[in-house]
Amino acid sequence: MRKQIVAGNWKMNNDTLETAALLDALNAAALPEDVRVMVAPAFTQLTQAKTLTENTAIEVAAQNMNAAASGAYTGEISAKMLLGIDIQTVILGHSERRAYYNETDASLAEKVTTAIENGLEIIFCFGEELQERKDNVHFDVIERQLRVALFDLPASAWKNIILAYEPVWAIGTGETASPEQAQEIHAFIRQLIAKQYDAALAENTSILYGGSVKPNNATEIFSMQDVDGGLIGGAALNADDFLKIVMAF
Numbered sequence: 039m040r041k042q043i044v045a046g047n048w049k050m051n052n053d054t055l056e057t058a059a060l061l062d063a064l065n066a067a068a069l070p071e072d073v074r075v076m077v078a079p080a081f082t083q084l085t086q087a088k089t090l091t092e093n094t095a096i097e098v099a100a101q102n103m104n105a106a107a108s109g110a111y112t113g114e115i116s117a118k119m120l121l122g123i124d125i126q127t128v129i130l131g132h133s134e135r136r137a138y139y140n141e142t143d144a145s146l147a148e149k150v151t152t153a154i155e156n157g158l159e160i161i162f163c164f165g166e167e168l169q170e171r172k173d174n175v176h177f178d179v180i181e182r183q184l185r186v187a188l189f190d191l192p193a194s195a196w197k198n199i200i201l202a203y204e205p206v207w208a209i210g211t212g213e214t215a216s217p218e219q220a221q222e223i224h225a226f227i228r229q230l231i232a233k234q235y236d237a238a239l240a241e242n243t244s245i246l247y248g249g250s251v252k253p254n255n256a257t258e259i260f261s262m263q264d265v266d267g268g269l270i271g272g273a274a275l276n277a278d279d280f281l282k283i284v285m286a287f
C-alpha cells in the first residue's frame with residue numbers, strides 16, 4: 039500500500055530561531071498516524087531540525103545533494119554527509135534547481151543513481167512549464183523527464199522513490215492545477231510506471247502534487263484517486279497552514 043505524504047520544502051527560509059519556532063508549533067500538534075510528515079530545511083538547519091524532531095513522527099529531508107562521492111566541489115554536499123547526520127531523504131530535481139542551477143534530466147539521473155546507491159530515499163520533482171502546457175506537449179515532457187532520470191533504475195530501487203509532480207506554472211504563483219488536471223497527470227504517470235515496470239510497482243509508488251497547495255484547496259486535491267499527498271512550498275512556512283494541509287486527507 040502506498041503512503042500518504044505531506045512534505046514541506048522550506049527552500050532558503052528559516053534561520054535558527056525561525057526553525058525552532060516552526061518545529062515547536064508542529065511538534066505541539068497531534069499528527070495523523072497514516073500520513074508521513076516531512077520538512078526539508080536548508081542544509082545549515084538539518085542537524086537542528088533532526089534534534090528538535092527526535093522522538094516525534096516528523097521526518098527531516100534535505101533539499102539537494104551532489105552526484106559525486108566527494109572532491110573539489112566548493113559549496114556542495116554529498117550523500118554520505120547527509121547520511122552522517124541521519125538524513126534519509128533528499129529532494130532532487132526541484133524546478134528552481136533546474137531553472138537557476140542548470141540541473142537537467144541527465145544530471146539528475148546521476149544524482150538519482152548516487153542517492154540510490156547510498157540507500158537514500160528520493161523525492162523526485164518534475165513537471166512541465168506553462169508554454170509546454172499551452173503547446174499541449176506536457177505529457178511528452180513528463181514522460182521524458184521520468185524516462186531520462188528514473189526509468190533506467192532497477193525495480194528494486196523504486197521502494198526509495200517518491201514522485202512529486204509540480205507543474206512549474208503552479209509553483210509559488212498562487213495558480214493551482216485543478217484537481218482534475220492533477221488527477222489526469224498522476225494517472226498518466228502511474229500508467230507509465232506500470233508499462234515500464236509493472237502494475238504492482240506503479241500502485242505502490244506515492245505520487246505527490248506540488249504547486250500552490252494551501253489549506254483551502256488541499257482536501258479537494260488530495261481526494262483525487264492518484265494523488266497521494268503534496269510537496270508544499272509557501273504554506274509550509276506557516277505552522278497553522280501546514281498542519282491544516284497535513285490534516286486535509
Ligand code: PEP
Nearest residue numbers: 209210248249250271272
Ligand atoms: C514547491 O516549491 O515545491 C512548491 C510547491 O511551492 P508552492 O507550494 O509555494 O507553490
